Amino acid sequence: GAGVSQSPRYKVAKRGQDVALRCDPISGHVSLFWYQQALGQGPEFLTYFQNEAQLDKSGLPSDRFFAERPEGSVSTLKIQRTQQEDSAVYLCASSLAGVNTGELFFGEGSRLTVL
Amino acid sequence: AQSVSQHNHHVILSEAASLELGCNYSYGGTVNLFWYVQYPGQHLQLLLKYFSGDPLVKGIKGFEAEFIKSKFSFNLRKPSVQWSDTAEYFCAARANSGYALNFGKGTSLLVTP
Numbered sequence: 001g002a003g004v005s006q007s008p009r010y011k012v013a014k015r016g017q018d019v020a021l022r023c024d025p026i027s028g029h030v031s032l033f034w035y036q037q038a039l040g041q042g043p044e045f046l047t048y049f050q051n052e053a054q055l056d057k058s059g060l061p062s063d064r065f066f067a068e069r070p071e072g073s074v075s076t077l078k079i080q081r082t083q084q085e086d087s088a089v090y091l092c093a094s095s096l097a098g099v100n101t102g103e104l105f106f107g108e109g110s111r112l113t114v115l
Numbered sequence: 116a117q118s119v120s121q122h123n124h125h126v127i128l129s130e131a132a133s134l135e136l137g138c139n140y141s142y143g144g145t146v147n148l149f150w151y152v153q154y155p156g157q158h159l160q161l162l163l164k165y166f167s168g169d170p171l172v173k174g175i176k177g178f179e180a181e182f183i184k185s186k187f188s189f190n191l192r193k194p195s196v197q198w199s200d201t202a203e204y205f206c207a208a209r210a211n212s213g214y215a216l217n218f219g220k221g222t223s224l225l226v227t228p
Contacts, residue, residue, distance in 0.1 A: 003158070031214065042119075042205050042218035043159075056215065091159070104216060106151075106159040 004107035012113045021077045021110045025094030035091040082114045121219035136191040138206030145211035148189040153203040
């Protein structure tokens, strides 16, 4: 499709498991963002890529969280040794340009539940 | 610290009622402002945005927002809501020199027939 695609849409993990969440941005989009949205809250910024460069990872909550975008298109957010507080919807967004872009296009999110 | 606050977490209106959702931001310097909407089961979509110029911004589906710099506000309005406006509404801000959007906690709007 033409939009941002995320997979899996739903993931249930046992505490301590590693998970990987994938984001396919809109083709040609330079900027890619990951956000975390806990229940009843607004999205919280995690990290930002401009092409393959991770320019900001200040929002990653701990060193268990890792994101990459090796070829400047598809991105993966990896969470190691998941904990219950990691349960949230993880949103990916992309935009055409770099800094000072206009619109972010969001995917439908990956809902992670850690038991 | 940069932040966005939304005044109402849950709003219930009857169809044809007028809507105003409050949003205040705390930023130094020039700021870009946005309203996003999330319909049930769908992804976040941009309703409208303000970068500069006319402080009254018109968006899709009859929504508008007014940037009032002196009040650090960017309230969303619609004269007459429809049942299909039932959704979660998020105000967001970004420093003009930055890239990361900061979102408010959202307002859940329920429009009853």
